[in-house]
Amino acid sequence: MIKCFGFLLFICNAGIVLAADREFGHPIFRTFTAHDYGEVGQIFAIMEDPQGHMLFGCEDAILVFDDNHWETIPTPGTGYIRSFAADSRGVVWFSSSTQIGYLSRVDGEYRVVKIYEDALGITSRVLVNGNHLYFTGDTGFLTWNNGHISKQPWPSDTMNKFSAAVVHGKIWAGDRNGSIYELDGDRFNKIAESPPNNAGDVDAIVDCPIDDGLIVRDLGIFRKTGATLVPWPTDIDSLIKSAGIFRAKWILGQYLAVLVQNNGEYLLNQEGHLVESLTINSGLADAGFEARGEDRDGGLWVGTDTEITRIQFAAGYTEFDHELGLPKGFITDVTRYQGKIYAATQHGIYVLSAGQDASVPSHFLRFGEPLTPSTYQVPDLCRSDRPER
DSSP: OOOBSSSOEEEEOSSOOOGGGOOOOBOEEEEEEHHHHOSOOOOOEEEEOTTSOEEEEEBTEEEEEOSSOEEEEEOTTOOBEEEEEEOTTSOEEEEESSEEEEEEEETTEEEEEEEEEOOOOTTOEEEEETTEEEEEETTEEEEEETTEEEEEOOSOTTEEEEEEEEETTEEEEEETTSOEEEEETTEEEEEEBOOSOOOOOEEEEEOSSSTTOEEEETTEEEEEETTEEEEOOOTTHHHHHHHOEEEEEEETTTEEEEEETTTEEEEEOTTSOEEEEEETTTTOSOOOEEEEEEOTTSOEEEEESSEEEEEETTSSEEEEOGGGTOOSSOEEEEEEETTEEEEEETTEEEEEEOOSSTTSOOEEEETTOOOOTTTTOOOOOOOOOOOOO
């Protein structure tokens, strides 16, 4: 007999099975709010430093979390910290809308050193490529070299500066039309373009083993093949087209984590199939995404308007709780009968109903209860049109 104290039920799997075979709950996750780390407002940048501390960029402050305690490092006058990156020496650099600087460790504590001011804008980003350090800004592409900053213009007014990324040892950046540019010396050259479509801006360029890399646009994901961008079909295409992508990140060396604005996080394998998800219908409290990052254990961290969440995807097991239909109380037994999973609880017998597609999570129903069209349906959410900050 399985006796689960509380109301959590874990279902394990040998290896990772596609979510199309769905008997999955939500991945294990941990959420932090201002009650834990203080009133710092929105989080716009996340990374793990070389010592294993998580860093979070806020307005005029950086949060540091060592897995037990939170610390706030004041950065007066910086505005929102927009990006972090660690260079080859382990020095953590940051950029904001107006400033560039780095963190110096003194007696085991971080101190902020500011080195440059400019109108960088909300798309500022730090890039490290080997021993070279770069920054993106509204006014141009900046290179840091032996204590000096040099600037070169962007190749087009349509560039999405935050899309800049290191791919195969090169600096790539995308524009609003889907074209991809590569830095060559002191200029950007166009290396690929998309057929005419309405897929939106290039939001992210992902260095991964799928062809030459993945190009993530507002309303679709493409793979770069030579000088052409080809649609990369996924199990969540219809969801992406209706809700829009915020960002995507290659995690655990083999999966694409896709953040769909106001909806949730979706884990795709290299064939584009859904492996796991955490959505507003399966336990995620806030999906108004602002930032994402990965730790050394493969945990995906996301920052929203109201909280910070760490998600452990592909752990080999998932969790069912009251968010997915189970009543609060004791679970006394779990069994499979005629291909279905049943859970005996102090409130009666519940049966697992597998989700039919990416928009409907697997969930438990009280035995004998019919599934109505409105049960566990994802709201028809449009892409967030919140004003830029």
